[in-house]
Amino acid sequence: MFFGMSTADLLVIGLIGVVLFGPDKLPEFIRNVTGFLRKVREYSENAKQEVRSELGPEFKDFEFEDLHPRNFVRKQLLQGDGLGLGELRDALDLRREADLLEEPAAAGRGARDTGAAPDRVDLRKGDRADAPHGDRPPFDTDAT
Secondary structure, eight states: OOOTTTTTHHHHHHHHHHHHHHHHHHHHHHHHHHHHHHHHHHHHHHHHHHHHHEEEEEEHHHHHHHHGGHHHIEEEEEESSSSSSHHHHHOOOOHHHHHHHHHHHHHHHHHHHHTTSSSSSOOOSSOSSSTTTTTTOOOOOOOO
């Protein structure tokens, strides 16, 4: 609801505020807190504008939210803007690795059809060359 708090949480906080400050001073306290928060936000915005003006026109699209680690990593790795991280992302691409693993398996199936011994053992489920269709491997009830 409000900052991830439920209605019951807000009521408890309000009740504690009434007990601590009293019903007469609570509105004044709330006004003081909101005024303080307004001044902090204004100071923060002024500081941001000053930093942007000092950086110059090269950084006109600079956003402070991009400095958050999650946003920084997302922007740099997913969009890759000239830091050479695109090459790293391509090197870590698992789809390409999976394609490279399928090529030797296909070569092994071709070698099995010609009678030559395959280089690798096929660990995939499915039809095995040495088992007839419909046969199931033995089931050991004591092992389970």
